[in-house]
Amino acid sequence: MTAETSRTGRQRLAPEVRRRQVLDAAVAVFSEEGFHGASMDAVAARAGVSKPLVYAHGGSKDELFAACLHREAERLLHAVQAAAGDTGEAPLVRLRRALRAFFHALTTRRAGWTVLYRQASTGPFAGEVDALRRRIVGQAADLMAGGLGVPRPVALPYAHTLVGAAEGLADWWLGDPEADGVGDAEPADVLADMLLAVVGPGIAALTGGPIPWSTPVSDER
Amino acid sequence: MTAETSRTGRQRLAPEVRRRQVLDAAVAVFSEEGFHGASMDAVAARAGVSKPLVYAHGGSKDELFAACLHREAERLLHAVQAAAGDTGEAPLVRLRRALRAFFHALTTRRAGWTVLYRQASTGPFAGEVDALRRRIVGQAADLMAGGLGVPRPVALPYAHTLVGAAEGLADWWLGDPEADGVGDAEPADVLADMLLAVVGPGIAALTGGPIPWSTPVSDER
Amino acid sequence: MTAETSRTGRQRLAPEVRRRQVLDAAVAVFSEEGFHGASMDAVAARAGVSKPLVYAHGGSKDELFAACLHREAERLLHAVQAAAGDTGEAPLVRLRRALRAFFHALTTRRAGWTVLYRQASTGPFAGEVDALRRRIVGQAADLMAGGLGVPRPVALPYAHTLVGAAEGLADWWLGDPEADGVGDAEPADVLADMLLAVVGPGIAALTGGPIPWSTPVSDER
Amino acid sequence: MTAETSRTGRQRLAPEVRRRQVLDAAVAVFSEEGFHGASMDAVAARAGVSKPLVYAHGGSKDELFAACLHREAERLLHAVQAAAGDTGEAPLVRLRRALRAFFHALTTRRAGWTVLYRQASTGPFAGEVDALRRRIVGQAADLMAGGLGVPRPVALPYAHTLVGAAEGLADWWLGDPEADGVGDAEPADVLADMLLAVVGPGIAALTGGPIPWSTPVSDER
DNA sequence: CATGAATGAGTATTCATTCAT
DNA sequence: GATGAATGAATACTCATTCAT
Incomplete structure (x- = not known):
């Protein structure tokens, strides 16, 4: 044998x-x-x-589903958290890092994201799903409020907006046959920059400062 | 009798x-x-x-669900289309009208939205929902490319981003218990302005012109 | 049609x-x-x-089983109760009537009895089964204690003994191929008399009186 | 080691x-x-x-259960057989011995009895149990016909009645929480005497003789 | 030999769907 | 046309049984 x-x-x-x-x-x-x-x-x-x-x-099926939720949530949270870790860089660089990590997770682990976000908040898992979503969006809100100085009351809805925008962009990238014209760069990085081009100026306006990421950021990663 | x-x-x-x-x-x-x-x-x-x-x-159940999907989708599309109709106003005012109509439809017909987006996005009707989503995004892309002069190659992904952002904000509004602190203004209008605050500057930057909605727009509606 | x-x-x-x-x-x-x-x-x-x-x-299966238990118990209890009703006759005649009714029920509705008595008292129905058995045997005990003057402390075990004896005899009658030699009389009546021949003297001895059913009882019924 | x-x-x-x-x-x-x-x-x-x-x-599970059945049945049969062995004593003393042995086996090996009688009497092993029951009843019938002179045609049904009565009493003893009030005497002996009090006179009447066990029997054992 | 890991076959229960009235 | 009554087909879950180590 x-x-x-x-x-x-x-x-x-x-x-x-x-x-x-x-x-x-x-x-x-x-x-x-x-x-x-x-x-x-x-x-x-x-x-x-x-x-x-x-x-x-x-x-049981319930336990299995809960296990899926938790594993995928932890993975996503850890990936973004590691990327957004406070390395002494400017907050906006951290946001960019975080977005890149987020897109990377979204595009490489599509199913995990779908399980976390496309599941109805009705049914026996409303609580679980909501809590996990809250943590994920909370990360974004923390980044915006803590690092970027977005006023607290609007940080949460803006984080939801940001996450939704990222998801819409990722959907396009993953599902649209015409979406491959991004050259040979790392797709997650391209997507992050596209998203920043849309939402960056608005966030910058909220904080009152200039738009720092309009100037090139060194392509670390 | x-x-x-x-x-x-x-x-x-x-x-x-x-x-x-x-x-x-x-x-x-x-x-x-x-x-x-x-x-x-x-x-x-x-x-x-x-x-x-x-x-x-x-x-059958499938047909019934599809019928629900279609009726609600048509309603949403017509509402947005009517609001975004070319009335001779500036394109950005049309975008704002469209967003207000979108959020209005959503907040007043919550169940329809839930059926369309949160329940059907997985399962056997993902295709139907995807097609509908494409129509909505198409509307947005037309608005951006035709009216605002956003370069064609980026209009589509930006429209996806915009629609995703609107969905994310809508989900927050519908699902988050803390989301009712918008004062006594019409919620749909507040949501539209919140969204524009995030994505508006970015879109304006793309077109090279000023940010027209930073100046008050007469509260038509 | x-x-x-x-x-x-x-x-x-x-x-x-x-x-x-x-x-x-x-x-x-x-x-x-x-x-x-x-x-x-x-x-x-x-x-x-x-x-x-x-x-x-x-x-559900549980409810169905409980329904079976209750229906069969009620049937048996009513049959015996009706037969043992206080008609002014001597208590021993009532016992004989009751036994005849009991054997009649046992031999004609075998399955019902089996459900009631051959089911283990373990499992989710221990309570139900025990309560029903208690009622059935209680009937016999009441008859012995109330009508025949059997001392209370022994009435219950003797009732169990009596019911067991009746069941054993019925088993023989129902299952044994040689058991058909009872002539053309009503089998339940014959079985009742056989049982009385075995346990009658003992019960009579307990009450101190003579053995009244050794003298013919008019074959009412 | x-x-x-x-x-x-x-x-x-x-x-x-x-x-x-x-x-x-x-x-x-x-x-x-x-x-x-x-x-x-x-x-x-x-x-x-x-x-x-x-x-x-x-x-297999079936074989295992059958093995349990057989082992416990052999134990019970041997115990009773040994006790009822022809030792030259009066037949009724042998019957009493047999009953005591039966109840002794039952009260000391409760689980075995439960397996044999309350669990297996329905289901796929009803036949096995029936055969065993026949052997036990056969022992009783032999005792009654051979030793006590009960006329053959009635020995078998009476033996069934006797065994049924013993089972009923045993079930009461094992299952009823109030059944422990038998004093400090050996429970098996008390049960045997209770049974004999019910069925003894009847059997004695059948044989025409006196009731021998109404006179004390030396408590051999 | 002794076992942890794996599975085929079954059980209770529900639901979309359709006759018979 | 409208309905109560009925069912075929599935689904979550378990258990006796057996390899592979």
């Missing part, structure tokens, strides 16, 4: 590997069908495993 | 009236429970009619 | 008829397989209807 | 020891949960071994 054993039939994998496999499939299916529309059969089929295994590693 | 009533409690209504009754109930139920979560029983109960009648007037 | 409509396909029956049909099937299946062993599929098949109909008329 | 232990926590036990361990656990679990309610996981956990080991030593 070779080192890879039989390719077909029962595969005996390490629990954490299986768990990731199941969660990946669940995120994919939930993002495509929604919570109610997704069936545990579909998740199992997508993962290429049997249904009991899904239950063994993901728990 | 008129011709419209019968011995029994059954009301013999004109077909189009019945159809509207059923559609209204369906929009309400779908917006609250989602496509999969809503049951035809619930729709029938909400409409105050029997289930076979729902089938007679609304077709 | 004749008066009996189509024999096959959907039969539209009155709700109470269907309910009885479903309950009868449920009693039969539960008595044969036990609560856990019985499947709702089996109940539906036995009733000759579809599974949703079983749910429509019987509720 | 002896040959019986290994490096790991696994205990390498003699097969018959393991088998008894498994059977004991199975009897316990089956008696508490019923055949369908019991899971092989629960049996394994109760036995403190892994599930495959249960299969290795107990066979």
Whole structure:
């Protein structure tokens, strides 16, 4: 018997590997069908495993969905947080970094974002979903209020606006066949700059200062 | 006893009236429970009619949902189109009118919006919603390219950004409990101005001209 | 189309008829397989209807089982109560009547008895089953204590003994191929007399009196 | 480190020891949960071994349950048979011995009795239990016909009645919370005497002789 | 030998959909 | 035409059973 054993039939994998496999499939299916529309059969089929295994590693459908939500939220939050970390640079550079990380996450992990944001806030997960969305948008609001000096009362709705705008742009980029004319630069970076071109002046106006990112920022990353 | 009533409690209504009754109930139920979560029983109960009648007037569940989608989409599109009609005013005033109409439709017909966007964006009707979204974005792109002189290649992604931003702000307004602190002004107008404050300067910068809406616009409407 | 409509396909029956049909099937299946062993599929098949109909008329499996328990218990209790009613006759004649009614119920409605008595007192119905059993045996104990003067402290265990004896005898009668040699008399009456021959003297000894039923009792009934 | 232990926590036990361990656990679990309610996981956990080991030593679930049934049945039969053995004493003393042994087995091995009678009397093992019951009843019938001179044609139904009565009394004793008021005497003996008080006179009347056990029997045992 | 990991087959329950009246 | 009654098809979840290590 070779080192890879039989390719077909029962595969005996390490629990954490299986768990990731199941969660990946669940995120994919939930993002495509929604919570109610997704069936545990579909998740199992997508993962290429049997249904009991899904239950063994993901728990009930509710627990599985919650696990998907949390994993994807943490990933997104960490990615943006790491990118927006206070490195002594100007706040606007941090915003740009954060947007790049956000677009990177959005374009490379589409399903995770869909699970987090395209799910209705009705049903048994309204609380969970809302709390996670609040955290994500809260990050943006903190950045705007704390670093950029946007007045507190409007920071939250503006953060929602910003996130929505980013999502609309990403949707276009991901879904539109004509959207490939961005050259050979890193797409996430291009998208971030496009978004900044639209919302940057408005934010700058809110803070009263000039529009610093109209001057080139060194292409760190 | 008129011709419209019968011995029994059954009301013999004109077909189009019945159809509207059923559609209204369906929009309400779908917006609250989602496509999969809503049951035809619930729709029938909400409409105050029997289930076979729902089938007679609304077709299958899929057809019924599609009908909801289309009716609400047409309403939204017409409202925006009417508001953005070329009335000889400056293009940016037209944009502002369009945004106000958009937010007005959304805040007054909340259920329709929810059905269109939050419930259908995943699942078997993602395609329908996408097509509708494309029409809305097309309107915005026309406005930007035709009226404002935004260079064609960027008009489309910018329109996507704009529409996404509007959706994000709308979601905040509809879903966030703290979002009611807009004073006693017409909420739709406030939302439109909030959105313009964020994206307006950027769009104006693209066209090279001044920022016309920074000067008060007569509160027509 | 004749008066009996189509024999096959959907039969539209009155709700109470269907309910009885479903309950009868449920009693039969539960008595044969036990609560856990019985499947709702089996109940539906036995009733000759579809599974949703079983749910429509019987509720959940738990509710269905509880309904079976209650219906059969009421039937048995009423049958025995009616037979043992205080008609001014000697208490022992009432006991004999009660036993005849009991055997009649046992031999003609075997499944009902099995559901009531052969189900384990473990599981979600321990309370229900115990309460019903208590009522049935309580009837016997009342008869023994109230009418026959059996001392209270032993009336209950003796009632259990009596019921067990009756059940054993009925088992023999129902299950044993050699048990048909009872002539052409009503079997329930013969069984009652056989049981009285075994336990009668003992009960009489407990009360201190003679053994009255060793002298012929007029064959009323 | 002896040959019986290994490096790991696994205990390498003699097969018959393991088998008894498994059977004991199975009897316990089956008696508490019923055949369908019991899971092989629960049996394994109760036995403190892994599930495959249960299969290795107990066979399939059906085989395991049948093995429980047979072991407990043999124990009960042997106990009664040994007690009723022809020791030269009066037949009625033998009957009393047998009853005491029966109730003793029952009160000391409650789980075994529950498995045999309350769990298996319905479901796929009704036949097995019936056969066992026939053997027990046969013992009683032999005693009555052979020793006590009860006429053959009635010995069998009377034996069924007797065994049924014993079961009813046993169920009361095991299940009724008020059944512990038997003083400090050996419960099995008290139960035997209670049963004899009910059925003894009747049996004695059948044989025409006196009632021998109304005179004290030396408390051998 | 002993076990953790995996699965095929089944169970209770619901829902979209359609006859029979 | 309108409805109560009925069902086929699915869905979440579990369990007896068996490989692979």
